[in-house]
Amino acid sequence: MSTSQPQQLTPQEQELRNQMMQAMIAKMKASTVALQSQQNVNQNLQPVPVPKAKPTLTIDDLNHQIEGLKSNDTGISFERSRDGIKVNGIMYLDPEGEITRVGSNSLTGEFSYLVHTRGNEYVVKYNKAGSGAEAITLAHATIDSRGAKVVTVTGRKLSGNSVIPTSRGFIVARDSSAFNFDPRDGLNSFSAADGYHIARYQNGDVSSTGYILLEKDPETDSVANLMDSFSSLAGSIGIIEDEAFEYLLANIKTGSVVPLNIRTSGKNINVLSECKKKNSIVNECAKSESRESLFEPNGSKNLRHYFWKVYWFNTPEGSYAIAQESGLKKITIINLKTAKKSVAFERALGISGFTTTQTPEGKITVDASLGFSTETIDDAVAFFNKQGV
Template sequence: MRKLLFSCALALCIAPIFAQTAIDPPLTPAEQKMVVQMQQQWKAQGMPALTDEQLAAMVRKMREVRLNMLGVAAGMQLQAQQMQSGHVALPAMALQPAPIASAPVASAPVASAPVASAPVASAPVAPAAVAVQPAPAAVAATQTAGSTPAGSGLQAQIAQRNAANRFTLFAPQGDGFNFDGQPYVDADGRIVKYGADFATGWVTYMAAIGPGHYLIKHQNVHSNLPPVTIGEVAEQDGFVNFRSRDGQTAGGTSILLTSNGVMVERDASLVDFDLTRGMQAVAVPQGFHVARFQHGDVAGTGYMLLERVDADPNNPAHAIKDLGAVVGDLFGAKDQAYDYALYNMSTRALVPLNLSMRGKNVGYGTNCRRQNKFVDKCRGYTQYESIWQPDGRPNLDHYFWALTWQTTKYGPLAVAEENSERDLNVIRLDNGNRYNAFHRGLGLNGFTATPSADGDLHVVATIVFSKKELPDLGALLASTPAAAGAPAGTQ
């Protein structure tokens, strides 16, 4: 067993000095020395030579696993100290830390209905290119009985903005979103979440106006009229309470937004407040909860993303399991993780996705002191789920960037990087059939799935430094479906 663990560590850590230019940040002197020693042992065992790209990937993956294991260890140490002192701190639910820069890299998918948590600090935006919306009147507090659609006054305001309906491209940015390449900001506060419809230009977003206090607004981004405030959210101690403009309320653990309303997530269910249908409760299949980030058109397709419930996320054995999965990934083993599924809220159909929750968390050291030019010694480590790295770059290992789903002229479709990013599959959500658009044994480097005004979907994969376009989506969907690859019992 000890020899096996050594071989795994050796396979992950080896990286030649001449390949370190592909590694960011570069190898430290200590890492360089360790790499040389391990290369010698690797060669002595008669193992086949690896490419620079594989070696660089090994170093990056090992760093991620090492950080995760450090985070678990630091958390356990802190918990032990708190228990010894008789005081266990329970942190309040907070918005995720801010990215410094907001623009996603080219490999990030451009989709129409993401729900993206906002940074704490706004990204700089050129004044001439920003659409600033005036502040609307305060939320009305009139109480109405029953679970009904939005009142006639609100519906009339929305109807006034319907005249501006037209095809629109939405994309996430650090301080909310942009439409057709133009940043959108709100006069009342930072936009922290949003859900949008590319076919019409409608968007629902949440603006922070104070500690734990948010306004929910609905707008067509092409309208010259101000956005309509449809409700407000109060957040305290990990609990959120939504109150609609006409007085309907719902409480839960987090807020999700669609292009036509608000969803309040609970442990095993959610409350859907739709501006057309009104408020209704939706049950979630056992073993799942609603994923925190929705990078697709929930309102238009009727599908939302679910994540498997992790019974014990702080278990150190998970880090060892992830380490083994990383080794398998690097040597071409089939990824067996089905941690996510798209769920139809009306038919209750479940479409499993070959995506792993590995990589969704980022982290940073706390209480750090500089030891030397290359090393900081930190007493703690903080981990949190984020689509952004602490330095502002997109966290491309997060499931948010690996999946999108849209309504198209072919029906509802999902585009997903599955099997550890080796396969880019187009999935018909109405029957679960998969069609392989691109495959690369060493992994793809991202993709874009851009809707067009005629209802088509323009799919482009990034492979190393080049881009490859899917020439005809219709022809792909008319071909023989690829093997779904779903484990037994998931359909």
């Protein structure tokens, strides 16, 4: 294991951070979109059927239900899996269907999730670990390839590309903007920095950390795409120093950004179909489909996907991120308020994978696979502070 002093931002990172912050603030100030117009369908989307759910609650009624959820638990362990979420090591299930996305906060025990009920119909629900109560419905949604239509139980209508649960509510994301619905804080909007859009998958809780992941817009020029693909491959195997900064963690209130040296490549997997058995070992398949997925066909994680390369958490000492940067070479700990980074692990031949979890007390544990061994940092924030911050 190799460690170093917390890193000051390089001139390239600092310049990018300053440019993104200025662009974000200017864009937020210049926005003239009123909240009352949020019911309009994004012009880039084809019409999506509107959920038939009827408003049955006032916002005060909804908040009264939320306040009624009581729990004696002081800290909760949340673990994401392909089938949903584990709460304190026990799989949490919803009787209405499969849980597809989750937003959670270990310090408060709050979590919201998106459950697939049937066809293109979904429900967003909220609960508090240890309450022993049924989850509270926040909204109904229809989601398909054309986009998402959402109607809250209070009657608010929203449209966009995707629905992202948070620990206190949910976000409806469009290409370069998002609407954050929190029953206790109301409805707030956010605009992405120029040249970036809201990442489809978020591996951190936007509500408790205040940060959302942005992804760089794809290149439209074919030559640029070819060069980008070569640079991505060369950087990942160590031929050249990989400097991509194709993802940003952006503060949804201030517009400040933290550049991440992570590339957009690696999101897709190949799924084979129409397979016939050739012999006891080999199958011949007629079709191969490439599609974005967090998991491989065998159920294991697609570790090339950006989702598994950056996690961010709310801790008793503020918001921190753990990221695999510079291709496969480094695991960094990042103070999101200061944007300072400390290298937790570094290996020239690459780090094959890492996992990070948050304990009920709020500590962040990091495990990294270094060749034939696995090394652990039990408290990432304490490790970061010992390096001089």
